[in-house]
Amino acid sequence: MSDESEVLLQAKQEFQAPANIIANAAISEAGYEKLYAESIADPEKFWAKIASEELHWHKKWDTVLEWNYPDYKWFSGGELNITYNCLDRHIAGGKENTLAYIYTNEEGKEERITYGELLKKVNKFANGLKEMGVVKGDRITVYMPLTIEQIVAILACARIGAIHSVVYAGFSASALRLRIEESQSKVIICSAYTKRRGKIILLKSVVDEAVDGLVYVEKIIVHQREEKFELVEKEVDYYDFIIDQSDEMTAEPMDAEQPLFILYTSGTTGKPKGVLHTTGGYNLFTHYTTRLAFDLKPDDIYWCTADTGWVTGHSYIVYGPLSNGATSLIFEGAPDFPDPGVWWGLIEKYKVTKFYTAPTAVRLFMKYGEAWPAKYDLSSLKILGSVGEPINPEAWLWYYKNIGRNNCVVIDTWWQTETGGHMILSLPACKQKPGRAGRPFFGVETDVVNKNGESLPANTVGLLVIKKPWPSALRTCYNDAPRFQQYWTEMKGFYFAGDLATKDEDGFIMILGRSDDVLNVSGHRIGTAEVESALVSCESIAEAAVIGKPHEIKGQSIKAFVILRQGVVPSETLLQTVKNHVRNELGAIGMPDEIEFVDKLPKTRSGKIMRRVLKAKELGTEIGDVSTLED
Numbered sequence: 224m225s226d227e228s229e230v231l232l233q234a235k236q237e238f239q240a241p242a243n244i245i246a247n248a249a250i251s252e253a254g255y256e257k258l259y260a261e262s263i264a265d266p267e268k269f270w271a272k273i274a275s276e277e278l279h280w281h282k283k284w285d286t287v288l289e290w291n292y293p294d295y296k297w298f299s300g301g302e303l304n305i306t307y308n309c310l311d312r313h314i315a316g317g318k319e320n321t322l323a324y325i326y327t328n329e330e331g332k333e334e335r336i337t338y339g340e341l342l343k344k345v346n347k348f349a350n351g352l353k354e355m356g357v358v359k360g361d362r363i364t365v366y367m368p369l370t371i372e373q374i375v376a377i378l379a380c381a382r383i384g385a386i387h388s389v390v391y392a393g394f395s396a397s398a399l400r401l402r403i404e405e406s407q408s409k410v411i412i413c414s415a416y417t418k419r420r421g422k423i424i425l426l427k428s429v430v431d432e433a434v435d436g437l438v439y440v441e442k443i444i445v446h447q448r449e450e451k452f453e454l455v456e457k458e459v460d461y462y463d464f465i466i467d468q469s470d471e472m473t474a475e476p477m478d479a480e481q482p483l484f485i486l487y488t489s490g491t492t493g494k495p496k497g498v499l500h501t502t503g504g505y506n507l508f509t510h511y512t513t514r515l516a517f518d519l520k521p522d523d524i525y526w527c528t529a530d531t532g533w534v535t536g537h538s539y540i541v542y543g544p545l546s547n548g549a550t551s552l553i554f555e556g557a558p559d560f561p562d563p564g565v566w567w568g569l570i571e572k573y574k575v576t577k578f579y580t581a582p583t584a585v586r587l588f589m590k591y592g593e594a595w596p597a598k599y600d601l602s603s604l605k606i607l608g609s610v611g612e613p614i615n616p617e618a619w620l621w622y623y624k625n626i627g628r629n630n631c632v633v634i635d636t637w638w639q640t641e642t643g644g645h646m647i648l649s650l651p652a653c654k655q656k657p658g659r660a661g662r663p664f665f666g667v668e669t670d671v672v673n674k675n676g677e678s679l680p681a682n683t684v685g686l687l688v689i690k691k692p693w694p695s696a697l698r699t700c701y702n703d704a705p706r707f708q709q710y711w712t713e714m715k716g717f718y719f720a721g722d723l724a725t726k727d728e729d730g731f732i733m734i735l736g737r738s739d740d741v742l743n744v745s746g747h748r749i750g751t752a753e754v755e756s757a758l759v760s761c762e763s764i765a766e767a768a769v770i771g772k773p774h775e776i777k778g779q780s781i782k783a784f785v786i787l788r789q790g791v792v793p794s795e796t797l798l799q800t801v802k803n804h805v806r807n808e809l810g811a812i813g814m815p816d817e818i819e820f821v822d823k824l825p826k827t828r829s830g831k832i833m834r835r836v837l838k839a840k841e842l843g844t845e846i847g848d849v850s851t852l853e854d
């Protein structure tokens with residue numbers, strides 16, 4: 224692109240999707256506004272209609288929403304089976320031979336599985352679990368890498384009403400043990416190992432350590448992969464234990480409020496919380512958001528780069544795409560191994576049309592430079608999604624230009640483990656504003672409020688709340704109802720998301736980061752994300768993390784930890800340049816008092832920077848729970 228068009232691109236505040244996307248999209252800009260207004264005027268009527276249109280119900284519900292504050296139930300009296308919606312109904316609809324997943328890994332191994340084959344595998348596995356004595360409501364911990372075997376295990380649990388608790392296969396033995404203990408899982412399903420960056424990472428030995436002495440763990444099902452080894456005591460082989468099982472099984476109708484899964488996620492304090500989701504509302508919401516956010520079409524190849532160990536994998540690799548009968552690519556590997564072109568090579572090879580990743584990945588690729596994606600044909604791409612943290616306008620534009628080649632739409636999606644699915648996003652045919660997550664999804668009433676829960680005027684920083692329950696809202700924290708109640712009691716009866724946000728005149732919401740990371744410098748509120756965004760917009764910087772430090776006069780001062788782009792050498796002059804840059808972007812109040820050049824930032828395994836850890840180190844205080852730390 225010429226320098227001139229680059230400048231024009233940077234200056235643009237609003238983007239429209241290419242004409243062919245707008246022309247064929249399920250929801251237009253005007254359609255969004257109309258349907259949103261309807262969905263808020265009467266959410267129960269809205270969701271009842273969508274639920275009848277989009278899902279198969281074995282029995283229709285009696286009540287759409289029962290709200291006994293702070294508890295709520297959706298589709299009470301209704302019965303469905305999420306795996307019926309994900310598998311059987313597509314086969315009944317003639318999609319038996321449609322691919323559900325294309326699996327590939329670092330070594331280029333490939334496995335393809337159709338909806339017909341997937342159902343048979345799930346049935347066999349579910350029959351095996353039943354024979355093992357697993358009954359509805361039992362908890363099963365899954366500790367496996369992203370493989371077809373893992374997805375089969377997850378779906379088999381759901382098919383018989385066992386509650387899965389997937390633990391990211393990078394967690395340590397003690398973190399895994401904690402999650403097994405909290406959920407009192409009687410069965411563990413694990414893989415022997417995974418391969419990452421060419422190295423074998425043993426998983427089974429982590430499980431051995433984690434379950435040591437846990438008498439209630441009755442069975443450990445081991446996916447052995449290439450090498451077989453001798454299994455002892457409670458252990459059974461993933462394939463052997465189902466060898467004689469039938470590949471047929473009728474999907475048993477489940478109560479709409481039957482618990483589907485627990486997913487442990489970190490809070491600001493204490494042990495991780497076991498966020499619990501149930502069947503009906505979750506199926507509906509993830510189905511509908513997947514369909515609309517990615518504007519799914521029958522010939523799409525969809526790729527979400529998340530791991531199934533996180534909520535994004537649950538909702539947008541497993542349940543949402545399957546419920547829609549989509550074909551997904553899954554990749555067991557790192558984004559930059561054997562080289563930073565690996566993802567782009569996969570997009571070229573499989574002609575991926577819809578792609579969903581995290582800003583941290585985008586910034587990683589920015590660091591490697593645009594020459595890498597430029598080597599590949601990415602012309603199949605249509606929609607590029609972002610999730611997990613605020614996507615700063617520079618990363619948005621880089622993604623738009625270097626991956627989307629100015630011919631795709633970039634959609635941002637804000638949501639949380641607790642929300643089950645997308646809450647705020649920019650639907651593909653609607654206008655997009657780089658750096659702003661977008662507008663609320665149908666039936667979701669959001670607001671930005673002050674500490675007293677009062678609505679704030681446009682462009683004022685406040686707390687993000689959701690005013691009423693939505694179908695895929697967490698139902699509780701497993702065995703910890705008080706922690707669940709906190710979400711709804713902290714902020715005047717609204718759901719308290721814990722994020723800072725602003726809303727502009729068009730209703731576009733910008734997420735500024737967690738409210739616990741807010742800085743107050745000389746009485747000015749500054750989101751750490753704002754400063755970081757300013758820092759990474761500096762051409763010599765790849766990544767940045769900002770913390771607040773107590774300051775005698777200003778209240779807080781700002782310290783920035785900065786990773787430089789490859790080839791950039793730290794110097795006193797550079798330090799000044801960076802400071803001036805931030806001053807120009809944000810004003811003097813946002814300018815870091817201190818900047819430290821570092822090689823690495825502490826991150827959770829899902830890629831979030833742990834500012835808490837930086838802060839504790841800087842201030843010499845207790846670091847607290849670091850079980851989610853990457854290294």
Ligand code: WTA
Nearest residue numbers: 610611612613636637638639640722734737
């Ligand atoms: C952050 C991940 C800005 C936010 C799906 C939220 C985001 C937390 C975005 C939830 C986004 C997620 N823009 N921030 N598009 N998406 N977040 O539970 O702070 O792992 O509260 O769910 O991530 O993280 P979680």
